[in-house]
Amino acid sequence: MYKIVEADFLAPDVKRFIIDAPKIARKRKPGQFVIVRVTDHGERVPLTIADSDIENGTITIIVQGIGKSTKQLNSLEKGQFIQDVVGPLGKASHIENFGTAVSIGGGVGTAIAFPTAKALKEAGNYTISIIGARSKNLVILENEMKAITDEVHVTTDDGSYGYHGFVTDKLKEIIGSGKKIDLVLAIGPIPMMRAIAEVTRPFGIKTIVSLNPVMVDGTGMCGGCRATVDNKTVFVCVDGPEFDAHQVDFETLIKRNRTYNVAEKEALNHICHYDAAFDSLKLQEAEGK
């Protein structure tokens, strides 16, 4: 059992948990995730480790409550316990001084991008972050991002806060301003990541995405998390979760994430708010065609 040390809502349905897990806190690197099982009847849900505190022996996860398991998790309060937390899992992000790095988070994707953005800054990159949300009340981690990146841009789909538009529009604007971009990290709903990949492709900008397929064990044992990258099958939990966006077959990924009926699928898809928005957006538009 793992104790919840802090729990607070960052936005409606988006909760931040600080969990007592000293070993994971000590070992985890940016880009890695944990698998959480809320109760002994629960599913195994993968969640990125947003941050950790070695001294206090805690890790931070940020959860969007959509399906049964994530909602159940989000109903837990400080002082309560989570049945199982296993990790850190997956490969750590590849961090080096690329030059200028743009980190883009859509919806709860911002929480997933946060640790890698932080590490990129620490490695000496000039870091720009773009936080995308449907609406002002869903913007998360703005202050935290400000503290760890050189520039922060917020975009909202409805224009209620920051830039009125999608993260892709903002990225195009930054690229259009003539600034040399060496790395783009895009984390969010699959349609968003796919759209970003198409924005950067013509410019040959190295673009990394973090995939979030359905998982079971998270250790390479089941193959349920498989995705097609560079025309080869990969197991996201052990070969990823980060991949070169220009090689990912997003079509298959979107279809595979719909294997279970909507409720279950959403229980495992922690970035759905923004997903809906991007689904409705014509991809053509996002690609700027």
Add this chain to the structure above:
Amino acid sequence: MAELSKKDRMKIPRQAMPEQEPGIRNANFKEVNLGFTEELAVMEAMRCLQCPKPVCVEGCPVGVKIKDFISLVAERDFAGAAAKIKEDNVLPAVCGRVCPQEEQCEMKCVVGNKNAPVAIGRLERFVADYEREQIGLRIPECKPKTGKKVAIIGSGPAGLSCAADLIQTGHDVTVFEALHELGGVLVYGIPEFRLPKEIVRVEVEALQKLGVEFKTNAVIGFTDSIDELLSTEGFDAVFIAVGAGLPYFLNIPGENLNGIYSANEFLTRVNLMKAYRFPEYDTPVFDCKDKNVAVFGGGNTAMDAVRTAKRLGAKSASIVYRRSEKELPARAEEIHHAKEEGVHFEFLNNPLEFLGDENGWLHGVKLQKMELGEPDASGRRRPIAVQGSEYIMDINMAVIAIGNGSNPILRQTTPGLDFNKWGNILVDPDTMKTSKKGVFAGGDIVTGGATVILAMGAGRTAAKAINEYLANPEV
């Protein structure tokens, strides 16, 4: 047993295993075999000729004293029989259920030369169940503490048997398990209807009573590396028993369509995560009800998957296998049970491509007929494609059960540990010693997917060698 002549013994027919009716059991997850009664067990035990040179033992990978335990069953000393088996086999309730006896002890049994061999497996199971249900597992004495600490990675049969031996020799033993439950394939792979999870739980509990410490949710390589176990965590030796655990796929087009599972995923969802009790348990599994399900492969895993699909309500549940019935690697009993339960077998068929709809859902598989040619390296006749024989089979779900490669996590995180080109750990077969000092390995991670009894045997061999190593690390 002296009163019966050899001839009399030979006249007793092999006692049938009481089992659930096929038409009933194919809709539930309760155990198929109900087990011998005391009367059936004693009757079966009387069939044993008590050979002066019992060849059955030669067929047993761990050398269970078969003749002796059977004689105790005939004398109705069931507790004594249990103790006798446990001298060599620490998990008889499991092995009695899942060992391929027809290729091991029972294949050697001399009674089998004329009649059906003595049902050694069924007797083993009976004795183990008797002990567990009637008198409780015997908790053996442990030697005084040595102060040495051993880490065991993986809680499958290799890990559990090694733990059992080492704790009794007085070492401190900690078992690290990546999943949230203990037992390895015994809990996540082999279904409830063949091996009730309660049996594994009781075995694990017995080890806990002996003082073995179990740490679940610990993925060694990530949570701690092997080097850290040996340094900062203070372990004196490590036994790696992580199993095979990286499913092979067919590598044919369409394999990432929805509705295609590896056997590991399908069985894990159903067994470990209890998806067969969804929505009481939260993990879903693709709804097999009224669907056509095809399982590719012919081993125990394939039989478990196809019978599971049947139980989940599949309209048709088929095995698609490249070779013929004779080459099926599964246990004879599982094949027999599968047939009784209404599983179809499509022999000499090779999948070429999975076909899906525009939403990515599987709806068919293109198959090619095969015929058998010359024997290959494994001694089995090699299947050869029949040109122009392609056809399409309509299916809504596919399970790939063609075996497992080795998991990359330890390979990526353990410098100094040598692997072969398939990713199996290289060991000295007599001691299970690896290339890394103080590190031993056994079970499926060394052999590739094999059997419970071989994994268990490897665990015991390693325990012996670890014990010697701890007494004298420099030799």
